[in-house]
Amino acid sequence: MKPTRQQFVTPRAGRSYRTASQRGAIDRGTATAMFGIVAVVLIGMFSFFYLQQVVHTASQGADVSQLEAQISSLKEQQKTIELDGARLRSLQTIQEQTGSMNLVPTDSVSYLAPTDGRVAVLTK
Amino acid sequence: MASKVHVRTQILIAGGFILLAILIGRLADLQLLQHAHFMDIAEAQRKRAADLQPHRGTIYVRDGKGGDIFPVASNKSGWIVYAVPRNMKDPRSVADTLAPALVQFRERQDQRKRDIIQQTGQNDFLSLHPSPSPEPSESLPGEQAGPSPSSSPEPVDQIIASIAEDLFNKFDQKQDPYEPILRPYEILDDDLLHFLQEKNLAGIVLEQQEVRAYPEGSLFAHGVGYVGFDGTARTGRYGIEGYFDDILKGDLGFLSGERGGTGKIIGVAANEFRPAQDGTDIVLTIDRVVQAFAEQELKTGVEKYGADRGSIVVMNPKTGAVVAMATFPTFDPNTYYAVRDAKVQTNPIVSDSFEPGSILKPVIMAGAINDSLATPDTTFVDNGPVRVGKYTINTFDGKHYGVQTMTNTLEQSNNIGMVWVAQKMGSERMYDYLRRFGIGERTGIELDGETQTNLTEPQRWSDAQQATTAFGQGMVVTPIQALNAIDVIANNGMLMQPHIVSSLRSSSGDVQEIAPTTVRQVITQDTASKVSAMMVSVIENGVARSARVPGYYLAGKTGTAQVADPETGKYSTSNKIITFAGFGPVPDPQFSILIKLDNPYGLSFASGTAAPMFRNLAEKLLTYYQVPPSYDASAVQPKFQVP
Known part of the structure; x- marks a missing residue:
């Protein structure tokens, strides 16, 4: 039966049917695809970040090794200097070096006994 | 036609499948069946593991004044240098290049050894102890006594040729990964090092190692000891190095990890790391200035009086700390192998036992006075030699003075007076006091090689042994035991534990101070005071006047002991041991000294040899410790009386 009143609704009949995706809406497939792409991108980004950290740490390990080698070398130098210092301060070296200074041994020592509480004091 | 093409295609496909099957089979073989083998190769390429060597602890002495x-x-x-024969293409050429440099190195080493033997007084020691072998364990395995350039009459060319041949025999082993070139204790000098670096010989490896250094040279050599080799392992020998070897050497660490292409450890890969624990540092009670005084005086005395050997010990009688410990002839721990006789490395102060002679008299006298059996003024009559059993006992000089006090007995070192004291005390009491004074047991001082002396049980003493023990014969002590016993008298009757370590400092920073230890009260303070005064009288009025330092009261006792001949079992008529033990200043002693001379020339007594050495050393110590005099030396003093 034909409608008597004018309708403003486009009748379904005669009009081509469009799916939600055709009308621009996101359907399940698209969402899945998008999710997959995002997931891959995120995984890729995290992987990249992780690899970068690993490489960075590994390269820092090399730097640490270098610094440790430097520390070891400096410690060796320190030990050498300490040993040289010990030899210079050894009694044998002192005796040899003072031999040329023409020092004379003390033959007597006098001890001063302060009297009346008066005493001359030398301070540094 | 179409069927032919079809057949060829099928053959091609079949061939492809067969090839694929072969490849898959090969892959399966490599990755599954031979998995373990290739894993091992890969790990061997990547993984490295090594022990981490700790640093050996340092040993310190003090400077008493500055701290x-x-x-x-x-x-x-x-x-060090060693050879890797499997890396040599031309071992003959390497041997011929190396031989002359090695000969020159040996010449320099031999000259250095001769100089050190001369400087340390060992030439004279050698003439009396002719035993020229160095420690055999320090030789290379299988090393024969090869020609030495300076000792061999052969021309140098022949020596070089002989050494070149020995080297070639070592190097001409294609699979050999290691051959030593020098002895384990030898390190390269500058000349040989520069030569090898310049030549850069294939198969000759230079390597740096940590070695022991003794910057003070022969100072306190017997007390320090040295680090030698037991096979290929370094080990401390004698002295502090030997006694504390376990804590000085520290603990090995461990490192394993994976290395990258450049050889560096990969930080993020799995690795195991345990750091090495460095050895503990040790600070001694030795004062290096006092040590130098003692060594100087000892060297002068041994040479002047023609003794075989001499020792000096200086202690702090109040704490038991050993302040100086010297023996001459000595050695240099830097070149510990530069010795003519290994005996020179032993420390006689702790390891040699000897009959102390008259320096033991104050100890016996202290026992008698402590038990109220005598006083300083108790008298006896010395009319001449006395007979004890089948033996006749006389004074050292054959003189007799009639009525003598106990003080006179010590002043004149009268053996007959001491026999009288021994008869008063009896064997049991004498034995008891000797043990309480520390005689017959190790002191426990922290030095390697301390001897355990034995004191015969009193039940087995004959009358003669009782008599001779009273004047220090027929029984043995070590020098450290003897001085430690005298220190009881100096320290108000208290026996202290002798020690030579002041503190231990671990690599983690912990410091452990070693406090003085009191062993026991042996005699009363009053007894100690009386015997101290009697010993002062020995120096002021008795046979030890040559030990006197004007202005100070020093206590002392001479000792001249006969030495038993090991071949005959009787006392030698020529050999003797001269000793002097003393302390001062009385009544507040700062130091005690024991001087021992083995077999000085001629008819020498302690009064003419060890006593003046004591005086010289005491004078230096009194000045060093800044001890003011007890009285005005320039004024006329009344004769010293025991109070």
């Missing part, structure tokens, strides 16, 4: 500490044993880097 500083000075290392007497430390570490340094030294170069």
